[in-house]
Amino acid sequence: MNDLAVATVRLRKTYQVPVRQSGIAASLRSLVRRTTRDVHAVDGLSLSIAPGEITGFLGPNGAGKTTTLKMLAGLLYPTSGEVTVLGHVPSRREPAFLRQITLVMGQRNQLQWDIPVADSFELNRTVYRVPAAAFRRTLDDLASLLDLGPLMMKPVRQLSLGERMKCEIAVALLHQPRILFLDEPTIGLDVTMQRRIRAFVAEYNRRHGATVLLTSHYMADVEALCKRVIVIHHGRLLFDGELSALVARFSTHKTIAIDLDGDAPDARAVLERIGEVVSIEDGHAVVRVPKSQTARATGEILATLPVADLSVEDPPVDDVIERVFASTRDATGDGDASHEGVAG
Amino acid sequence: MTIVRLLAVYLRVGILTELQYRANFYVQAFRSVLSLATGLAGLAVVFSHATTLAGWRPHELLAVLGVYLVISGVVRFAIQPAMERLMEDVREGTLDYVLTKPEDSLVLVSVRANAIWRLVDVVLGVAVVGYAVATSGGSLGAYEFAAFVVSLGAAVATIYGFLVILTTLSFWFTRVENILVIFQSMYEAGKWPVDIYPAWLRATLTFLVPVAFAVTVPAGALSGRATPLTLAATVAIAVVMVVAARRFWLVGLRRYSGASA
Numbered sequence: 054m055n056d057l058a059v060a061t062v063r064l065r066k067t068y069q070v071p072v073r074q075s076g077i078a079a080s081l082r083s084l085v086r087r088t089t090r091d092v093h094a095v096d097g098l099s100l101s102i103a104p105g106e107i108t109g110f111l112g113p114n115g116a117g118k119t120t121t122l123k124m125l126a127g128l129l130y131p132t133s134g135e136v137t138v139l140g141h142v143p144s145r146r147e148p149a150f151l152r153q154i155t156l157v158m159g160q161r162n163q164l165q166w167d168i169p170v171a172d173s174f175e176l177n178r179t180v181y182r183v184p185a186a187a188f189r190r191t192l193d194d195l196a197s198l199l200d201l202g203p204l205m206m207k208p209v210r211q212l213s214l215g216e217r218m219k220c221e222i223a224v225a226l227l228h229q230p231r232i233l234f235l236d237e238p239t240i241g242l243d244v245t246m247q248r249r250i251r252a253f254v255a256e257y258n259r260r261h262g263a264t265v266l267l268t269s270h271y272m273a274d275v276e277a278l279c280k281r282v283i284v285i286h287h288g289r290l291l292f293d294g295e296l297s298a299l300v301a302r303f304s305t306h307k308t309i310a311i312d313l314d315g316d317a318p319d320a321r322a323v324l325e326r327i328g329e330v331v332s333i334e335d336g337h338a339v340v341r342v343p344k345s346q347t348a349r350a351t352g353e354i355l356a357t358l359p360v361a362d363l364s365v366e367d368p369p370v371d372d373v374i375e376r377v378f379a380s381t382r383d384a385t386g387d388g389d390a391s392h393e394g395v396a397g
Numbered sequence: 398m399t400i401v402r403l404l405a406v407y408l409r410v411g412i413l414t415e416l417q418y419r420a421n422f423y424v425q426a427f428r429s430v431l432s433l434a435t436g437l438a439g440l441a442v443v444f445s446h447a448t449t450l451a452g453w454r455p456h457e458l459l460a461v462l463g464v465y466l467v468i469s470g471v472v473r474f475a476i477q478p479a480m481e482r483l484m485e486d487v488r489e490g491t492l493d494y495v496l497t498k499p500e501d502s503l504v505l506v507s508v509r510a511n512a513i514w515r516l517v518d519v520v521l522g523v524a525v526v527g528y529a530v531a532t533s534g535g536s537l538g539a540y541e542f543a544a545f546v547v548s549l550g551a552a553v554a555t556i557y558g559f560l561v562i563l564t565t566l567s568f569w570f571t572r573v574e575n576i577l578v579i580f581q582s583m584y585e586a587g588k589w590p591v592d593i594y595p596a597w598l599r600a601t602l603t604f605l606v607p608v609a610f611a612v613t614v615p616a617g618a619l620s621g622r623a624t625p626l627t628l629a630a631t632v633a634i635a636v637v638m639v640v641a642a643r644r645f646w647l648v649g650l651r652r653y654s655g656a657s658a
Contacts, residue, residue: 123493
């Protein structure tokens with residue numbers, strides 16, 4: 054177990070949340086006597102992650118991703134179950150453990166707002182007691198990879214969101230952590246900057262062999278970085294494996310997008326015979342067909358309709374994920390109201 | 398030592414930050430002078446009617462005013478900004494960044510913020526205390542001086558512990574700014590020795606809000622009012638406050654890690 058970067062066994066986190074009823078009378082009653090309800094944010098999660106892996110955490114809002122990440126980073130005490138990260142119990146928050154991890158939260162800053170970036174870096178150098186030579190080497194490295202040169206002397210408040218995120222990531226890596234917990238690191242960034250951050254994380258992982266755990270709402274992040282994905286829903290593990298396996302397992306269909314050339318009043322009728330019409334308007338149609346029938350369907354469309362353009366696509370991974378949630382709900386009959394997630 | 402190292406680096410950040418807002422310096426200097434002037438005016442009014450106030454002679458009351466300025470300067474320079482920052486971090490969830498640092502969390506939150514211009518109060522206060530001692534006629538004995546220094550240190554520790562306890566409440570109630578405002582108002586009473594107040598208020602200012610130990614005792618020490626027993630009690634209270642604050646902080650942290658989403 055000590056060879057693993059992260060290991061959890063039946064990890065659970067239960068929050069007690071106050072139950073509030075609407076209305077003044079009920080609010081007054083709750084002043085005197087609060088009734089609470091258990092919410093299982095993480096519910097029996099067992100994981101093992103090897104050193105050097107980049108793993109993506111997927112799940113809808115409130116699935117328990119952030120709660121899991123916070124338990125791994127030692128910020129939350131598990132309700133039950135076991136966690137070890139690099140052989141340490143995170144919630145003890147031993148300095149030897151904290152020196153080896155880092156946490157980046159896309160929505161929260163740790164840089165000092167009013168002072169130049171370089172001074173914030175200096176601050177973290179002191180807190181982590183990084184020797185001056187090692188610090189300079191790491192900083193040069195990060196600065197060239199992330200192109201921080203022009204930003205270093207500016208106060209953080211003058212940076213754009215994307216520039217700030219680059220600096221946030223750099224400041225979180227100055228102590229050369231062995232594990233990176235990245236909670237939505239690309240949130241709110243434009244596509245170019247998202248790509249930039251992704252490329253950096255991949256490069257950092259390659260150079261340092263660091264283990265990366267990433268949550269993101271952007272599938273592109275996960276597709277670009279993570280060979281392995283862990284899908285959780287209502288705090289439970291739904292899928293753990295390669296991203297390609299996830300797509301292969303859960304996507305049974307392909308999508309055919311067609312641009313029609315000119316009028317084709319019978320287009321809808323024709324397409325409905327071929328597959329499931331997702332949309333059809335203004336000469337543009339999207340049809341879903343079973344994977345095995347893709348070739349036949351494509352031939353038939355080309356033969357019967359005036360096609361200007363046609364493309365066959367895998368369904369977006371987002372859709373696949375949605376399908377995963379749907380199929381598991383059907384499979385396990387998981388409609389249990391007690392398994393609500395909480396946001397965060 | 399870790400604390401000194403961290404203090405130094407955060408002090409540097411504080412200076413860098415404040416240098417960008419130079420207007421603050423003038424505002425602060427004006428406030429400090431104003432506060433000193435009203436204090437002096439109050440003393441002038443009292444001593445135009447009497448030669449002593451509850452046994453305190455003019456230069457002794459001046460020392461009280463000076464100590465009041467020094468302590469409030471230290472509180473506003475270092476302790477209060479750190480506590481305000483802590484409350485903000487609890488509210489916004491950025492405390493997570495403190496808790497993932499390999500340093501003692503209470504030390505880190507205590508040194509993280511400062512407001513250097515508030516040191517103007519400290520400088521003025523020291524000047525006032527110096528003047529009070531110089532005009533007292535007699536020279537300052539070694540015991541008096543030592544008692545003053547020890548009780549001043551104890552005063553800072555006591556108030557620090559007290560404010561940490563108040564601020565830690567934010568783990569439960571999130572919004573505790575109002576409690577700090579109440580503390581500030583009560584602290585204003587420390588401009589005068591607590592002896593002049595009625596018994597109930599004196600008790601409050603001694604045991605509920607430790608103003609007596611923060612201002613009256615150190616100022617009194619200068620004129621030999623601090624018996625070894627008083628001094629021992631002052632130090633003991635400081636130790637109890639700091640230890641209690643630390644314990645309570647750890648309880649608060651457990652709550653934060655147990656319930657925050």
